[in-house]
Amino acid sequence: xxxxxxxxxxxxxxxxxxxxxxxxxxxxxxxxxxxxxxxxxxxxxxxxxxxxxxxxxxxxxxxxxxxxxxxxxxxxxxxxxxxxxxxxxxxxxxxxxxxxxxxxxxxxxxxxxxxxxxxxxxxxxxxxxxxxxxxxxxxxxxxxxxxxxxxxxxxxxxxxxxxxxxxxxxxxxxxxxxxxxxxxxxxxxxxxxxxxxxxxxxxxxxxxxxxxxxxxxxxxxxxxxxxxxxxxxxxxxxxxxxxxxxxxxxxxxxxxxxxxxxxxxxxxxxxxxxxxxxxxxxxxxxxxxxxxxxxxxxxxxxxxxxxxxxxxxxxxxxxxxxxxxxxxxxxxxxxxxxxxxxxxxxxxxxxxxxxxxxxxxxxxxxxxxxxxxxxxxxxxxxxxxxxxxxxxxxxxxxxxxxxxxxxxxxxxxxxxxxxxxxxxxxxxxxxxxxxxxxxxxxxxxxxxxxxxxxxxxxxxxxxxxxxxxxxxxxxxxxxxxxxxxxxxxxxxxxxxxxxxxxxxxxxxxxxxxxxxxxxxxxxxxxxxxxxxxxxxxxxxxxxxxxxxxxxxxxxxxxxxxxxxxxxxxxxxxxxxxxxxxxxxxxxxxxxxxxxxxxxxxxxxxxxxxxxxxxxxxxxxxxxxxxxxxxxxxxxxxxxxxxxx
Amino acid sequence: xxxxxxxxxxxxxxxxxxxxxxxxxxxxxxxxxxxxxxxxxxxxxxxxxxxxxxxxxxxxxxxxxxxxxxxxxxxxxxxxxxxxxxxxxxxxxxxxxxxxxxxxxxxxxxxxxxxxxxxxxxxxxxxxxxxxxxxxxxxxxxxxxxxxxxxxxxxxxxxxxxxxxxxxxxxxxxxxxxxxxxxxxxxxxxxxxxxxxxxxxxxxxxxxxxxxxxxxxxxxxxxxxxxxxxxxxxxxxxxxxxxxxxxxxxx
Numbered sequence: 001x002x003x004x005x006x007x008x009x010x011x012x013x014x015x016x017x018x019x020x021x022x023x024x025x026x027x028x029x030x031x032x033x034x035x036x037x038x039x040x041x042x043x044x045x046x047x048x049x050x051x052x053x054x055x056x057x058x059x060x061x062x063x064x065x066x067x068x069x070x071x072x073x074x075x076x077x078x079x080x081x082x083x084x085x086x087x088x089x090x091x092x093x094x095x096x097x098x099x100x101x102x103x104x105x106x107x108x109x110x111x112x113x114x115x116x117x118x119x120x121x122x123x124x125x126x127x128x129x130x131x132x133x134x135x136x137x138x139x140x141x142x143x144x145x146x147x148x149x150x151x152x153x154x155x156x157x158x159x160x161x162x163x164x165x166x167x168x169x170x171x172x173x174x175x176x177x178x179x180x181x182x183x184x185x186x187x188x189x190x191x192x193x194x195x196x197x198x199x200x201x202x203x204x205x206x207x208x209x210x211x212x213x214x215x216x217x218x219x220x221x222x223x224x225x226x227x228x229x230x231x232x233x234x235x236x237x238x239x240x241x242x243x244x245x246x247x248x249x250x251x252x253x254x255x256x257x258x259x260x261x262x263x264x265x266x267x268x269x270x271x272x273x274x275x276x277x278x279x280x281x282x283x284x285x286x287x288x289x290x291x292x293x294x295x296x297x298x299x300x301x302x303x304x305x306x307x308x309x310x311x312x313x314x315x316x317x318x319x320x321x322x323x324x325x326x327x328x329x330x331x332x333x334x335x336x337x338x339x340x341x342x343x344x345x346x347x348x349x350x351x352x353x354x355x356x357x358x359x360x361x362x363x364x365x366x367x368x369x370x371x372x373x374x375x376x377x378x379x380x381x382x383x384x385x386x387x388x389x390x391x392x393x394x395x396x397x398x399x400x401x402x403x404x405x406x407x408x409x410x411x412x413x414x415x416x417x418x419x420x421x422x423x424x425x426x427x428x429x430x431x432x433x434x435x436x437x438x439x440x441x442x443x444x445x446x447x448x449x450x451x452x453x454x455x456x457x458x459x460x461x462x463x464x465x466x467x468x469x470x471x472x473x474x475x476x477x478x479x480x481x482x483x484x485x486x487x488x489x490x491x492x493x494x495x496x497x498x499x500x501x502x503x504x505x506x507x508x509x510x511x512x513x514x515x516x517x518x519x520x521x522x523x524x525x526x527x528x529x530x531x532x533x534x535x536x537x538x539x540x541x542x543x544x545x546x547x548x549x550x551x552x553x554x555x556x557x558x559x560x561x562x563x564x565x566x567x568x569x570x571x572x573x574x575x576x577x578x579x580x581x582x583x584x585x586x587x588x589x590x591x592x593x594x595x596x597x598x599x600x601x602x603x604x605x606x607x608x609x610x611x612x613x614x615x616x617x618x619x620x621x622x623x624x625x626x627x628x629x630x631x632x633x634x635x636x637x638x639x640x641x642x643x644x
Numbered sequence: 645x646x647x648x649x650x651x652x653x654x655x656x657x658x659x660x661x662x663x664x665x666x667x668x669x670x671x672x673x674x675x676x677x678x679x680x681x682x683x684x685x686x687x688x689x690x691x692x693x694x695x696x697x698x699x700x701x702x703x704x705x706x707x708x709x710x711x712x713x714x715x716x717x718x719x720x721x722x723x724x725x726x727x728x729x730x731x732x733x734x735x736x737x738x739x740x741x742x743x744x745x746x747x748x749x750x751x752x753x754x755x756x757x758x759x760x761x762x763x764x765x766x767x768x769x770x771x772x773x774x775x776x777x778x779x780x781x782x783x784x785x786x787x788x789x790x791x792x793x794x795x796x797x798x799x800x801x802x803x804x805x806x807x808x809x810x811x812x813x814x815x816x817x818x819x820x821x822x823x824x825x826x827x828x829x830x831x832x833x834x835x836x837x838x839x840x841x842x843x844x845x846x847x848x849x850x851x852x853x854x855x856x857x858x859x860x861x862x863x864x865x866x867x868x869x870x871x872x873x874x875x876x877x878x879x880x881x882x883x884x885x886x887x888x889x890x891x892x893x894x895x
Contacts, residue, residue, distance in 0.1 A: 051778040066699060067765050069805055070707040086785060122779070129781035131774045131834045133798035140788030158798060164706055165801060172773035179769040187762065210754055239701040273674045278682055279703045387705065390729050393674075456778045504689045506682070550694055555656065556755040558697055559689065 003256075003614060003629040006417040007111040012635050013093075016115045019418070020461055024468035031056035033472040035219040036463065037204055039191045039246050041068030043163075043448060044431025045225030046170035047455025053177030055460060057467075060217055061174070061183055062206060064190045064241055064561075069171045072227060072239040073451060076163025077284035077384065079145065079155035080448040082120040087144050091152040093117045098636060100446060103149040103336050104411070104439020105588035105604060106638050107259070107612075109631060111418060112436045119457040120449050124156055126456055130169040134158050147444040148285055149336035149643075155445045160284055160384045166448055170455070191246040192492075192564065193485040194222065194253045194427065201427035202475045204246075205485045207493075209561060212554040214489050216477035220470050221426045221463055224250060225455065228410035228432040230263065232569045232576065233521070234513025236407035237269060237282040243565040244572050247414055247433055255422040256614035256627060258415035258435035260572065261580035264442055264589050265522050266408030267340035270391055270401075271360040280406040281391060283363070283384055285444040288333045290368035290377065291401070293340070295361050297321045299351040306358055312399055323347060327599075331643040338441045338589045338602070339643060341405035345522050346600065348404075355402045364400035405522060409447060411438040411589065412579070415614040415629075419462035420454060423614075426466060430454035435612065440588025493553050496563045501546030505562045508543050512536065512566070512573055520577050525593040529581040533574060540570040540620070575615055575624055582626065585609045597640070606638050645671050645737035649684065651696055652744045654753050657760075661753065663742070673733035677720060678703060678710060680732055681743075697756040705729040705869065708804030711811070712757060713744040718808035718867040726806065726869040746807050748816035750854045761807050763853035764821060770849035771842040772825040774834050793831055800828040802870050809864035809872070815856030820864040822850050823880035824872050830883050840887035847884055 008019040026034065034057050038049040041063040049061040063071060083096040096117035101108060124142070128134065134156050135143040144153040158165040177183040186206070193205040195216065203218040229244035230236035251257045268283045296302040297319045304310050323343060325332045335343075344361045347353060354360050369377050374397055378385065385396045392402070414422050414429035416436055421428050431451040438446065475482075519532035543566070551557040586595040586602035587609070595603045610633075616625040646669040654661025668684050675683070678700050685695035701709040705726040712727045714720035720730045735741065743757065751759040789797075801824070809820035826843050829835025835842070858877060865874040887893075 047778075054777045065701060065707075065709060066761055067805065069765075070701055070709045072702060072707070075702045075704055075706050084784070124784045125781050126776075126778060128784040128787060129774065129776045129834060131797075131829050131832050133794050133801050133828070133832070134784075135798075136789055136791045136794040138791050140790055140794075141785045158801075161706065161802060164804075165798070168801065172768065173776075173778070175765070175769040176773045176775060178765075185765075187765075239707060240703060241701050274672055276672060276675050276679050276683060278676070278679050281704050387729070390725065390731065391676075393731070393733060460778065504686055506686060548689060548692075550689060550692065556697055556758060559695060 001423070001616070001627050003415070003423070003627055004417060005109065005629055006419060007109065008418065012110060012114050015111050016118055023461055023465035026464050026468045028056055032058060034058065034467045035060065035474065037217055037219040037222045038062070038225060039204065039223065040071065040225035040227060040433070041174065042071035042073035042225060042227055042431060043167055043170055043451030044433070044455045045071070045223070046167065046174045047452050048223055048225060048430060048459050049183050050170060050173035050177050051456055051460045052463070053180070053182035056182070059177070059183040060186065060219065062186045062189045062191060064188065064209060066187055068174055068185060068187065069168060071167060072242050073167045073448070074164045075239065076448055077160045077282065078147065078286040079157035079162045079445040080123065080166065081147065081154050081445040082124045082156060082449065083117050083154060084121055084124060086142060087153045089152045091154050095152065096120060096154065099150050100437070100443055101439070101636050102641060103443040104441050105602065105641060106439065106606070106610065106633065107587050107631065108437055108439030110633060110635055115458070116437050116450060116453050119453045122457055123449065123452045127166055127169050130172060132158065132165050132169040145286055146289055146334060148288060148334045148340070149443040157286070160286070160381060163448060166452065170452070190561065192249065192489045194250045195481050195485045196253055196424065197475050197479060197481045200425045203477065203482060205482070205489050207489065210556050212552070212557065214486050216482040216486060218475045218477050218482070220467055221428065223428040223430060223459065224414065224433050225430045226433045228413065229572055230407045230410050232512065232573050233407040233516045234509050235272065235277060235280050235517070237266060237280050240279060243568070245565050245568045247429070248568040248572055250414065250422070250424070250427060252617050253424070254617070255424050255427060256415040256616055257412070257575060258612050258614040259412035259579065260576045260615065261520065261583060261590050262411035262440050262588065263407060264337060264409040264411060265341045265405040267337055267344055267405050268363060268403045269406035270388065271355055271357065271404040281387065282406070282408060283388060283401060283403060285337065287363060287381060287384060290380070291333065291363040291365050292322055292367060293324050293333050293361055293363055294320045294322045295347045295352040295354060302352045302354060302358070305354055306356060312354070312362065321352070328643045335643045336441055336443060341522055342591060344405055360402040360404045362400040363403045365396065366400070369397065409442055411435065411440060411442055415612065419465065420459055421462070421466065428459060428463065430459055440590055492564070493560065496547065496549050496560060496567070497553065499545065499547050499549065501548050503546050504548055505559060505566050508539065508547060509566045509569065511539055512570060515539070516573055516576070520580050523591050523593050524580050526581060529577050533577045533581070536570065536574045536577065543567065543570055571620060578624060579613055579615065583609055583613065601640070645673065645732070645735070647671055647735065648740040650740065650742045653696070653756055656755055657752055671732055673731070675732045676703070676728055677714070677730040677732065678728050697758050699758050700728060703728040706804060708806040711746050711759065711806060713746060713811055715742050718811040719869050724869060724871055746811040748810045750816065750818070751807060751810065763855070764805050764807065766853060767818065767822055767846055767849045768825065771838070771845040774829065775838060787833055789833060797828045797831045800824045800872065800876055803872050804870055806869065808867050808869055810855065812863040812867035813856065814861065814863070815859060817858045817864070818850050818855035819858040819877050819880070820868065820872055822846050823876035826883055827876045827879040830879065839883060840892045843880060843883040843887050844891065844893050
């Protein structure tokens with residue numbers, strides 16, 4: 001298989017404009033002859049469904065939540081980047097492009113990232129026009145703040161709830177199209193298979209989560225906007241329902257899965273408190289604008305602290321190690337996420353971690369409160385401080401926050417070309433679901449940007465190009481391909497229900513999560529990965545022999561829903577391990593202990609690994625087949641990332 | 645801590661439900677309320693019994709998916725808190741905790757503690773938007789908005805659509821929910837063009853869905869987990885009267 005990224009010819013800055021002119025158009029009156037399925041209603045899905053509806057296509061949108069407004073984009077806190085240069089501090093489209101490519105440790109496509117930076121400015125205009133209440137200055141114009149990995153202030157925000165406000169904007173646009181009848185919405189409906197006819201994506205099979213009914217939907221194209229797969233780790237900042245099932249089942253039908261081992265471990269999350277823990281809560285990266293990260297200077301002080309012999313506020317200034325400021329004077333506390341996470345782990349590995357478990361570092365606001373006063377800090381981060389206090393029962397205005405890295409985002413995903421189409425004709429992947437823009441590490445405030453860029457401004461053009469070359473003919477859901485997919489879904493469900501074993505789904509999920517965290521988490525090595533692969537296979541075999549799923553299919557059955565998702569995580573986990581094992585270099589969030597600089601930074605191997613690893617499914621017992629897409633860098637020079 | 649739980653169990657929309665008692669021991673005060681229910685469900689599963697169905701997703705207080713009427717209070721005893729952010733340290737060893745679904749004619753029970761809140765979506769579809777298509781909009785900084793107004797609009801826009809206001813209201817009124825969107829968009833210049841038709845259409849849909857009337861007791865705002873203010877209801881009433889006095893709904 002030859003992977004054609006379909007990157008347009010020409011100079012970087014002209015590619016997208018030229019491409020938009022060259023793509024084929026569908027006449028307005030003919031758009032209503034095409035049906036499009038959009039799965040997922042987060043930023044990428046809701047924006048795509050709304051915009052495609054506005055253009056005149058017939059859209060069917062699906063989400064597993066009870067309303068499209070609940071998609072997990074809603075939980076994004078800090079902000080959205082855009083190269084507006086409203087602050088007059090030297091920002092530009094090229095700088096946003098450059099920061100993103102460098103932040104991703106040179107493992108993303110130049111053309112995609114440049115386009116992302118270009119349309120970023122349109123996103124802000126669009127959201128403001130919808131009535132999204134971004135933060136403003138007293139003069140009435142928009143405010144900005146800084147985020148990690150950038151030296152300009154280009155992040156637009158709505159207090160600590162930017163994702164909520166952007167999603168509600170996209171949701172409102174979606175609602176408008178639902179009211180017009182251009183989008184038909186299917187909440188509480190989960191995609192369980194992709195249907196292909198003559199090698200093209202022509203529909204999906206879903207399960208109605210209230211009645212259990214398995215149904216088919218036919219269309220001319222299918223867009224997957226189903227988010228990331230961070231929940232493979234069980235504990236993550238993802239929502240409980242976030243899952244990989246739609247993407248994974250498309251993968252099993254032939255869609256390549258790219259760079260699955262590129263996962264982002266976010267440095268500032270509330271540490272784990274006990275075995276019952278169901279999820280981890282993020283504290284926005286924006287807090288690193290004012291919070292200073294530190295640990296005690298010596299192991300001995302840290303030990304006394306952990307035993308409760310001294311309290312954090314007893315530790316003298318000279319006994320504190322502000323290690324990010326010390327090691328990276330240029331970026332200080334605002335180094336990119338992978339660097340901040342790895343350093344927190346290093347400190348804890350040295351025995352200087354804090355909190356009862358020793359798996360935490362401090363994020364301290366004392367200086368900022370002294371400098372600006374408590375009301376000013378509360379105005380910026382009030383809701384985050386409240387959330388922290390509710391969860392930990394500690395007051396972050398008086399005591400520094402305890403934080404530790406946690407799984408947050410997955411840069412890997414379905415392989416797509418420049419048009420966001422997977423290798424299956426007619427199947428698109430947008431937002432976190434695809435792999436395309438963030439390389440090996442995503443910068444803060446770039447996920448919202450990518451989700452909305454894909455949905456509002458990219459796919460509306462590129463899908464038209466495909467449809468213009470597709471006949472109007474519809475495929476009936478009575479077609480054998482639909483019937484076969486329905487049978488497969490029913491058979492998997494029956495199998496899950498009939499095992500009647502002894503271990504619960506959550507029990508398997510937690511066991512998988514621990515394996516992934518220990519061996520395929522913040523630091524990986526060949527030996528550990530080989531061990532994890534064997535263990536995951538064993539766990540998967542055990543799952544299919546001993547899982548306990550109660551109830552029946554024909555009802556609201558949350559255990560059955562979870563079982564389908566965990567079955568897929570058990571396969572995806574192994575692919576992540578395979579990918580991590582094959583990539584004999586460190587880059588961004590993928591840190592192989594064997595490959596590091598003397599200063600413990602990620603050591604890339606550009607000669608051998610400057611490519612996208614796109615994996616082809618080869619059955620549960622076979623080994624996946626690797627396809628490589630070489631990455632060409634014509635506009636940036638590959639260097640060792642330095643934030644010193 | 646050891647607890648006694650009384651939980652509403654109901655097979656489906658058409659079946660009658662009842663409270664069922666479950667003892668639950670060894671709960672940590674650091675658990676969230678939903679993690680406590682996870683522990684119960686794991687115990688039930690191991691025993692081969694059907695776990696309790698409840699809605700939840702983000703578990704960080706923002707998606708609005710979790711609900712639960714706990715000891716007669718929407719989202720439980722802590723003010724300004726969703727159920728997922730409620731921690732067991734607010735309960736005591738030996739407590740009996742009654743857990744019910746939202747109770748409202750417009751929110752029928754699907755199963756156990758899961759209700760159908762699609763009425764909320766239909767109200768938003770009736771007008772909770774600014775009619776702009778993607779593209780062709782002015783530069784974001786061409787629309788200057790006084791910071792005080794932007795902040796007030798933001799406060800209204802933080803509604804998470806959980807339905808606690810309806811559950812807390814003796815009339816099961818949705819006024820707080822509807823008014824949050826109406827006043828957000830009425831305050832902002834972008835929303836002013838359609839302000840009259842918006843409020844008329846959203847209120848009409850609210851009535852169709854079977855939500856009750858507002859009698860200004862303020863229970864909704866008192867129980868709102870994100871602090872949506874009663875001022876929004878006052879503003880919506882004003883908007884509604886103004887719209888009815890000079891309706892632009894001429895189509």
